[in-house]
Amino acid sequence: MNFPFHHWFFMRRAMGAMGGWGMHHGMVGRHGGGHRGRHGHHGDDGDHDGGDRGWIRGRKFGGDELQLMLLGILEKNPSHGYELIKALGAMSSGFYTPSPGMIYPALTYLEEIGYATVELEGSKKRYHLSEEGRAHLDANRDRLDMMFGKLKHVARKMEWMRRAWTGKPMEAGPEGEDAATGWVPELVQARQALKQAVFRRDDADPTEQRRIAAILMRAVREIEGDGTEQA
Template sequence: MIGRHRHGGGGRFGGGPGGMGGMGGLGGEDGMPRGRKFSSDDLQLLLLAMLAEAPRHGYELIKALEDRSNGFYAPSPGMVYPALTYLEELGYTTVELEGNRKRYALSDAGREYLASNRERVDIMLAKLTHFARKMDLVRRAYMGEEVDDAAADNGWAPELIAARRALKKALLLRTDASQEEQRRIAAILARATAEIEQNPAPKQA
């Protein structure tokens, strides 16, 4: 981990980093997070991912994350600039001064670090895409537009939605399960995950 602080929480099957809250462990039924959206470690990796696309100034990085999430996630300058300074200290970025502004680019070391965390980064980028779709639905509903069931579920098949909800219910009903039962559940989920991952996930842009 490259961040100075860790943020987390959540119960056995809750919404924390090790929990089962929602799709992808984000906390809510539809994958929306509870509380803080991303940890400091997450933000640093997201900044590196944005710099892998193109060199950017700090405010451009904020805008890139805001655009990617359709306005859902726009980290404050008070979070972004200290993170950029830290990434520069680690040698993961290079900096070019343009007047009073700094233009950040990904260094070779940063590119290697990003590659070593590719799966984690892809998951976070997928979350941003999910948030963006949710924000679009919220805006459409606010404007009084009709939203069909397929759009409301982000294009997921009804069978997948039903299975996800059934899994969440089954886990919640076993909150006080014994250690033996927890291990049995974990083995079932591990087998299901392995079967799902037999087909590669779509590439994140």
Template sequence: MLLALLEKQGSHGYDLIKALDELSNGYYKPSPGVVYPALGHLETSGWVACSREGAKKRYELTTAGTEHLRTQHTRAQLLFKRLQHASKRMAWLRQAMDGQPRELGPEGEDLATGWLPELVDMRRALRMALMKHTDATPATQRRLIAILQQTVKSIAALDENPGGSTSPATKE
């Protein structure tokens, strides 16, 4: 994630901490004790170069860092998505814990997270349904795997057909 942030522009360690804090809406603010050793490792690996600006160090992505990030692009994007999801989940939980009513937008989405309450309910229902089968026989587990594989395939198809139907029957 640090390499991906540095790809946009060179930064001081503090600026990287601040960027992660902002990206997570305050959910994750890494400590200097995490970020600076990580930057030191990236420098030792040759992926970032460090220059001094007074008492501060400025980190820039090197050519090797750009190449490494290119090979890890999908992984970096997934990490950002996980951070974004955790941030939204924390906002959802904060609202629930504070007893705040949800402010809904024109399409019924929660304004704090962008999530439809029904989607959150379905995620919860899926987790509960799977928990009920914790001690399932291998045969039942295979059935669950088949169902989940089809579900994942349908969800992944949304990336290929945003806003459209993923049902083969509707593609006639």
């Protein structure tokens, strides 16, 4: 779906205000997004707190992260390079569509280190996940789930923005959730209230910062658990 320039400008501004996502494909290194090494992890992938605003300032994913996502897709479906590009685009509702200049160096690197194998189909290459690649994927499953979760999250934001541009009212699902995004109003309001509360205390002294951190970590433990943990 193509949008006029002023729509893209509006989306950048709006997503920025929402703690949203950047619009750049990012800087590309030899291995597709920047060299990380075979098992290493680079720490310069956005905000230090892992927030969304890092995408506004530049690269969405580092090279090792792109490689891991490619392995995650290959686990389900052996694919050509262009199919992997389309899969990432579909997962993010068109927002994250790496260029061939990012994808193919990453695939070459995965083949070189033994994480992927290649099946020749005429002049095309179909990539498969190797057993060594599967072991690497299993060791990084939580990290992969987080990255795929980000792509699904931005896809929902894209649907929200498209509806806002057209003035289309929200269609509620059977439990009151937004049919386009799956988000219930209570969750949206709670997230907004949390962001505002933290922003209002941006100049808090160290003691207050630690009190806030303790509250947030308790919330994280409850969210990651079954919701029955005691404060």
